[in-house]
Ligand code: NOJ
């Protein structure tokens with residue numbers, strides 16, 4: 001990968017600054033650069049603070065307040081006065097070292113409101129709004145207090161007061177895992193508690209009727225809203241509690257039963273950003289860069305060692321049950337011999353990464369053990385896996401081995417071993433690790449999404465960075481744009497991935513799954529979904545299959561963004577299948593991304609231009625309904641012709657009755673063409689467009 005070229009134009013315009021001595025404010029406002037988004041901040045008659053958000057002159061978030069409940073201090077709520085207001089504007093362009101696009105525009109207007117309590121406590125804090133043309137972010141800055149070093153937050157109560165019973169795409173506010181099917185309901189029908197006994201999520205903890213973020217909505221007027229958070233640092237993850245009667249969502253932080261609070265922080269500190277993305281069309285949510293823009297610039301400097309790539313894995317075999325992680329099973333997957341088979345296939349087909357799971361001792365104790373501390377050491381291979389020879393053979397074939405660290409949700413063990421484990425990776429020249437946190441967190445009473453684990457996941461990233469190691473985390477904390485600051489936060493799971501199709505007893509992921517994920521989970525950041533199953537009916541799994549067509553699987557390489565994209569099926573299932581050519585050809589690192597069309601939970605079509613080559617790739621997926629989509633190729637360079645390989649559903653294709661029916665055609669496509677394509681039920685379309693030298 002190219003080294004980062006610094007490309008930043010920063011202009012800070014202070015529009016108006018009002019000093020702290022000017023009293024008597026009752027309100028403050030801020031407009032986005034194009035004036036389509038407007039935030040109004042004001043004090044209510046009891047002195048509590050509130051805000052509204054308008055989009056094109058209509059209110060989209062009605063009067064909403066906020067407050068904090070502390071341990072050992074009175075709540076911070078009401079009886080406030082505004083002691084200062086600062087407005088400023090900011091405009092820059094920054095370059096993603098890897099990403100959905102290379103250059104990102106970051107243009108916003110900012111409002112900082114300085115507040116002070118009138119009461120004896122007289123505590124001060126600031127609320128900072130950044131208003132973009134595609135939404136808003138706001139956060140709190142809790143300031144120093146005389147005689148108080150730190151605060152213990154029992155609850156942060158940030159409100160989002162909705163203007164109607166919007167259609168919502170949501171997963172429950174689970175404190176441990178995001179691996180739930182999306183629900184599509186009206187706001188007043190959200191019922192997260194009924195999902196408590198969801199199959200396969202032993203570690204689930206869903207204490208109340210709350211949803212996780214990003215949660216995406218469509219208003220009756222056709223406006224799309226998505227609620228999330230940015231720069232989740234040193235704080236607990238935020239779920240949103242549902243108050244159906246008042247059409248109100250209130251932040252509900254993930255807690256710790258062990259510690260008995262939500263967050264403990266030394267003063268002063270700033271909270272993560274609370275974000276609302278706003279768009280007139282569903283695709284605008286995907287094109288929005290609000291979440292990354294609300295994070296700090298790259299702190300790692302030269303990250304040219306981070307390699308976007310496609311990878312295969314000794315992995316799917318375990319999920320379909322033909323191999324195991326555990327050496328004692330008699331069907332161990334991570335053997336030297338099997339690794340060589342994968343390396344040969346990958347190298348012959350231009351796939352440069354290979355993940356090997358089950359290589360280290362401990363898997364025989366994996367599931368079912370209460371005390372999982374010390375089970376894995378991340379340095380000791382099983383005897384049938386010769387790491388030296390696998391790594392050197394891979395190197396000779398141009399393949400990088402991707403390390404695997406399943407922590408089994410024993411993060412204290414991982415904390416102790418991390419340095420040794422990453423040093424071992426350095427010794428072998430490996431720079432990507434997939435981590436995992438399956439199970440209930442040890443110590444008991446902690447949850448995956450609480451402050452303690454947020455800090456752990458961050459420590460892992462920061463430690464890995466010292467060793468030039470990038471992380472693909474499974475059972476992670478949600479993505480909140482930290483990848484801008486720490487680009488070694490490469491990708492993550494944090495959703496119901498492909499693996500559910502192999503073992504979930506609830507029928508796996510329905511055909512609509514990824515046409516919801518694209519507008520929800522994907523707004524947060526890259527997804528290690530692991531696409532590319534060709535043997536869709538899963539013959540070794542009597543009750544399971546993948547619920548899409550083969551063309552849909554191909555389309556996912558473009559639709560679902562990840563800088564590391566897996567070709568998850570087995571070499572023997574790819575061998576000789578001409579559809580594999582798309583996987584071999586498709587890019588992983590993009591100059592730009594355009595969402596051509598889409599409706600949440602129905603269909604979505606995305607075009608991405610590969611960096612350096614100027615080649616384009618298009619992916620389109622549909623839910624269980626067949627449909628005709630029109631693609632206008634006007635995004636192509638008007639001065640070039642493109643050799644197109646079109647992978648589309650066969651005429652008789654159907655996700656259930658005939659999923660592998662595919663038709664592959666080659667043609668020439670130019671910028672002035674518009675074409676319609678038929679997508680089968682559960683189907684898809686993938687197109688590679690390679691520039692023809694002229
Ligand atoms: C769950 C992960 O999502 C999966 O990809 C991995 O194979 C297993 N844990 C074992 O670590």
Ligand code: CA
Nearest residue numbers: 179474475493
């Ligand atoms: Ca998982």
